[in-house]
Amino acid sequence: QVQLRESGPGLVKPSETLSLTCIVSGGSIRSYYWSWIRQPPGKGLEWIGYISYSGSTNYNPSLKSRVTISLDTSKNQFALKLSSVTAADTAVYYCARGLGGLFFDYWGQGTLVTVSS
Amino acid sequence: EIVLTQSPGTLSLSPGERATLSCRASQSVSSTYLAWYQQKLGQAPRLLIYGASSRATGIPDRFSGSGSGTDFTLTISRLEPEDFAVYYCQQYGSSPTTFGQGTKVEIK
Numbered sequence: 001q002v003q004l005r006e007s008g009p010g011l012v013k014p015s016e017t018l019s020l021t022c023i024v025s026g027g028s029i030r031s032y033y034w035s036w037i038r039q040p041p042g043k044g045l046e047w048i049g050y051i052s053y054s055g056s057t058n059y060n061p062s063l064k065s066r067v068t069i070s071l072d073t074s075k076n077q078f079a080l081k082l083s084s085v086t087a088a089d090t091a092v093y094y095c096a097r098g099l100g101g102l103f104f105d106y107w108g109q110g111t112l113v114t115v116s117s
Numbered sequence: 118e119i120v121l122t123q124s125p126g127t128l129s130l131s132p133g134e135r136a137t138l139s140c141r142a143s144q145s146v147s148s149t150y151l152a153w154y155q156q157k158l159g160q161a162p163r164l165l166i167y168g169a170s171s172r173a174t175g176i177p178d179r180f181s182g183s184g185s186g187t188d189f190t191l192t193i194s195r196l197e198p199e200d201f202a203v204y205y206c207q208q209y210g211s212s213p214t215t216f217g218q219g220t221k222v223e224i225k
Contacts (some may be wrong), residue, residue, distance in 0.1 A: 045162065045205060046179040061118075094161055102209040105154040105173060107161035111136045 002027040003086055004095050004108035012089075012115050018082040022095030022108055029053065029076045033098035034081045036069060038091040039110070046091075051078055085115045119144050119208050121217035126153065129225040132175045136193040139213075140206035145186045150210030153182055153191045156219075157202045196222070 008020035022034070035050040049059035051069040068081040071073045082089060092112050096104040120143040130136055140151070147171035154162035163172040166182035169189060179194040192202055201224050208216040 044218045045207075047214045047216070058212060062213075096161075099167075100212050103150075103164065103167045103207065104154075104162070105164050105167075107163075110161050 002106045004097065006093060006095050006105055006108045006111040008111060009116060010112060012085055012113060013117050014086055014115055015084055017082070018079045018089065018093075018113055018115075020093055020095075020111065020113070021077055022079070023075070023077045024097075025076070029071065029074055029078065029099070033096070033102060034071070034078045035096045035098050035102070035104065037094045037096055037107075038089075039094070040091045041087075044110065048080065048082075048093075050102065069091050087115050089113070090115045104108075118213055119146065119211050119215055121206050121215055123204075123207055123217035123220045125208060125220060126218075127221045127223060129223050130196055131225045132196050134196050136196055136200070136222055138191040138193075138204055140184075140189040140191070140217050140220075142187045142189075142208055146189075146208045147210035149185050150208060151182070151184070151189050152207045152209065153180075153198075154205045154207065155202045156205065162205060173177070178212055180223075193222075 003025045004113045005023050007070050012018045033050045036048040051071050066083045092110040094110045095108045097106040122141045149170045153166040156162040160206045170182045181192045201220045203219045205219050
């Protein structure tokens with residue numbers, strides 16, 4: 001059974017960089033597409049971007065200038081960096097596995113990141 | 118980007134009743150690349166349907182999806198207590214992939 005688990009700071013200061021890691025267990029990261037998705041409190045879902053098993057990336061244009069997603073196959077994990085954060089970036093951040101065209105069959109439990117000084 | 122509009126915003130029904138949820142796209146969704154998710158409070162979304170009508174692994178057959186082009190429907194034939202939740206549609210035929218704003222199915 002594939003499992004994903006997010007980790008990282010729960011509090012980030014405005015203008016700083018948000019950094020999260022997703023550890024994948026029960027399956028290899030050397031297949032599929034690996035995405036980050038976020039959900040502001042009480043709101044809907046927003047796709048941030050993905051990295052493929054080969055290392056190619058695709059980001060949401062609304063966040064592209066601030067996002068970097070990277071892959072570490074030796075640790076079976078991938079990471080998100082979001083720079084120059086503001087309060088609008090406060091959200092639960094999910095990592096997820098993407099299939100065929102990019103629907104998501106496995107999700108992490110989510111981690112709340114609050115942007116505040 | 119494709120905007121997905123879900124209706125109604127809230128659906129108030131009793132266990133055993135039929136639920137019909139709508140998802141309308143601002144442009145045609147290519148190759149029926151439309152998925153549905155269920156999200157309960159404090160939990161991650163769970164994949165129900167992909168390819169507009171294919172049930173994900175382990176999803177009961179009371180859940181069904183249909184539609185093409187710009188109009189899609191999720192039907193729950195008989196609501197069980199555990200089905201009361203928020204449901205999201207997602208199109209993945211065009212980048213960026215986008216989600217609808219959600220429909221809450223609540224107990225009447």
